[in-house]
Amino acid sequence: MNQMFFGAMPYIxxxxxxxxxxxxxxTSRYSWSSQSSQFLENKTLFFGSFPWxxxxxxxxxxxxxxxxxxxxxxxxxxxxxxxxxxxxxxLAFGFLALFGLLALIYRRLTNARVKALTxxxxxxxxxxxxxxxxxxxxxxxxxxxxxNWYAASAVPWMWSIFKLNPQVDYVANLPLVTKVHIFxxxxxxxxxxxxxxxxxxxxxxxxxLWRPYQVVRWYKRDPRTxxxxxxx
Numbered sequence: 001m002n003q004m005f006f007g008a009m010p011y012i013x014x015x016x017x018x019x020x021x022x023x024x025x026x027t028s029r030y031s032w033s034s035q036s037s038q039f040l041e042n043k044t045l046f047f048g049s050f051p052w053x054x055x056x057x058x059x060x061x062x063x064x065x066x067x068x069x070x071x072x073x074x075x076x077x078x079x080x081x082x083x084x085x086x087x088x089x090x091l092a093f094g095f096l097a098l099f100g101l102l103a104l105i106y107r108r109l110t111n112a113r114v115k116a117l118t119x120x121x122x123x124x125x126x127x128x129x130x131x132x133x134x135x136x137x138x139x140x141x142x143x144x145x146x147x148n149w150y151a152a153s154a155v156p157w158m159w160s161i162f163k164l165n166p167q168v169d170y171v172a173n174l175p176l177v178t179k180v181h182i183f184x185x186x187x188x189x190x191x192x193x194x195x196x197x198x199x200x201x202x203x204x205x206x207x208x209l210w211r212p213y214q215v216v217r218w219y220k221r222d223p224r225t226x227x228x229x230x231x232x
Contacts, residue, residue, distance in 0.1 A: 005183055007166040020193025058093045070151035077148055086147055090186035101133055121195045128188050143175055150169025157231045195228035
């Protein structure tokens with residue numbers, strides 16, 4: 001079972017992600033948009049987008065640093081005070097991301113305009129993201145010192161995947177919630193081409209954080225459904 005989930009599935013999901021991005025870019029490149037995820041559209045979006053984006057981006061940057069320099073992370077954690085600072089900082093940003101994500105989910109379920117633009121892919125992505133954040137927090141709270149096991153176990157396994165020599169033993173004995181967290185991250189990567197999150201992989205994907213408002217007009221065949229939406 002471990003061999004299937006952590007030895008074969010990474011290649012299957014990565015292939016789906018790469019082929020899917022190429023297919024979407026060549027056949028429907030103008031659909032690469034966050035569409036209804038407009039910054040500052042209303043209070044719910046304000047209190048959802050900022051915590052979510054800055055929380056999850058900070059955590060992602062931490063994961064990337066650990067991926068490229070795991071030895072530096074382990075050396076930093078060699079001093080207990082620094083380990084506590086790193087773990088508490090990660091936990092705080094994790095809760096920040098969870099708060100923002102829940103606010104965005106609430107907005108998508110209660111805002112009529114946003115709900116009208118919500119597809120099945122959007123719902124699936126939100127479920128995957130929620131599982132990812134919750135399992136990440138579960139690791140941090142229940143098992144603690146996640147930065148250590150990430151650098152010592154998950155990172156060597158990921159490098160073995162890229163080297164085309166998967167070493168499943170690195171993750172085989174990790175707790176179930178940790179395995180779910182890792183596998184769910186792979187599912188998320190595989191789903192990116194089929195969702196509006198594809199806009200994150202374009203050149204300079206974060207420039208929209210500072211760009212001015214744009215006006216987007218949504219036209220339907222029925223003129224009664226025409227609408228104007230301001231988004232960032």
